[in-house]
Amino acid sequence: MTEVGAGSSPGPAGRRRRPPSDVTIHDVARAAGVAASTVSRSFGRPERVNIRTREHVRAVAEQLNYRPNPAARALPSGRTYTLGLLVPDITNPFFFDLIRGAERQASAAGYTLVLSDTEESPSREARTVEQLHRAVDGFVLASSRLSADRIRQLAADNILVLINRRVAGVPCAVADNTDSTRQLVEHLASLGHRRLAYLGGPRPSWSNAQRWEALREAAQEKELTAVRLGPYPPFMAGGPAAADAAIGSGATAVIAFNALLAIGVLRRCADRGIRVPEDISIAGYDDIFGADFCSPPLTTVASPIQDVGRAAVDLLLGRLTTHQGRREPHGVTLPCYLRIRDSTGRAPGGERGDPAG
């Protein structure tokens, strides 16, 4: 700030207008009495610089308020220090905490996050990856709607990590619903329910398949009947159709692919004069904003979704730093938990109840 104000040096850049203000590595080098490469190393490879030199350089840089130019860093190194995060629906509250977790972790590591909303479209998703290819160092694909093949293709040219999706050879962070689905089924069984309906979500959703599978197995163990309905759009707007089908199915308890759909079902029941949980019990996946204040408050299977977002970014950063991601891809699995609220209760006419009856 004191002597080498932006543009004050008639140095090597000559008369050419240097993009608005801003101190370069050369200004720092000159002021510190070292070569530009030493300044560069002091930041990028500190271990290769004498500690005293490094400290001096950093002090000078600080004093000059030096900020590296991201484009200039990226050009020779190919590293942008930017990560891409793709989500299928940015307006779904489920993704809020995922985004926040990812963003915190990224910025803590000095990375910038580019968020992109693919609006449930597989082609938009693929196109976005291709467009951002050179602009980011890697991608996190949350709840990808792409086929496994397409994901593998993209993974050949891009470093990527999946969230809530498993594809052989691609690292991932997933919330495992298996245990909590079993708990949910046990909860319903203990309330006397014998017949369950699952309201399916988008066909390309891996979670959708995982949830149904876990539900089917748990039901079988408990000797309950489980039917699969749908698929329905994973929004509140999917509620009416899903609710009507569920009611028609004769099930006494309904488990929806996600809480958005479950809330839609709740509203449809209210409109039709069907009481929850007296006439029918409703539960859903994803403990989103609103699940606790809809009416009645919704029993859900909750994902530790902020941790999942964080973990995915960690995985990605690991691949980026560790020998350019050639390592065996690994995955992290985080357990979900059951949140019982008021939308589930005794099966109508069912006699066997829990002791708290």
Add this chain to the structure above:
Amino acid sequence: MTEVGAGSSPGPAGRRRRPPSDVTIHDVARAAGVAASTVSRSFGRPERVNIRTREHVRAVAEQLNYRPNPAARALPSGRTYTLGLLVPDITNPFFFDLIRGAERQASAAGYTLVLSDTEESPSREARTVEQLHRAVDGFVLASSRLSADRIRQLAADNILVLINRRVAGVPCAVADNTDSTRQLVEHLASLGHRRLAYLGGPRPSWSNAQRWEALREAAQEKELTAVRLGPYPPFMAGGPAAADAAIGSGATAVIAFNALLAIGVLRRCADRGIRVPEDISIAGYDDIFGADFCSPPLTTVASPIQDVGRAAVDLLLGRLTTHQGRREPHGVTLPCYLRIRDSTGRAPGGERGDPAG
């Protein structure tokens, strides 16, 4: 794809590993039989290239699947084709549609959006702007928590556009609550309410001041009493304190700074056995996700927030292209509208009602 596969040319780059694959402008130039600068111009300054040359170059580029390297574009030109969007709380549903509107508009114009969550912290907000300074072409600051002075300072070194904030000399897109606040007050007056309480939000929030001001004036016109309480944290967690204060104030109708807070108030009333709207009427600003299915559904003042996001990006792009933003800063104002639901009703004991009584 046919003859100049990535790295197939032993050209000027020599043996140095070219960052993974990818066709450069030189590959296109060679294949098209023109100079690299002509390829560059064919995209960036098409009007300065013979139409036939341009078309040919583009065809070749297409065929080779050429993608410009963003860092390389940014370095000499200083333009990154990236925009920064800062929001105070990414988990507040209010911002979802704003983000979606901004993102759509940005990507339609070929820009990438970098989203940053400032978590209600003015210092984080300022720091983020400074860090992203060279990484983006301009910023949209949504509901900024910075002081007017700090905003002006930042506006000196950065191109920026505000959302829901007015600062002289800085362009902005704002949702105007004035008319709809008046409508809300009239609605309450017609239900017999004489005494209103406003539950204030964050002091640095401009909307907060605007809302109170509009409310105060409208109340005065209608000869109602209005008291201002708070400030309260603009989350559901602020509900209990706000509700207790409101109830204690003797007001029969309560207007909360935002819907998050209003929903928190609703819950507190339920816990305390106070009936809404029989004992007290509740309304809030921002027609967020959940406002229509909380219980009772909330009367709100709704912002056309997706349009506001879109408009802000338009303004920013305008400044970016039109002579580098030297133009007189202009602002757009979008009107809000009132959504009456079940959380507002007759004043307790009030006799004068609306004709629909």
Add this chain to the structure above:
DNA sequence: TTGAAAGCGCTAACAG
């Protein structure tokens, strides 16, 4: 209208 050439600010061999 086009080509040649000079960088943008930084990183990364390679010497020393």
Add this chain to the structure above:
DNA sequence: CTGTTAGCGCTTTCAA
């Protein structure tokens, strides 16, 4: 451990 030297891929004068 540090300096010198080439570029990274693109844009932008400047001439032709």
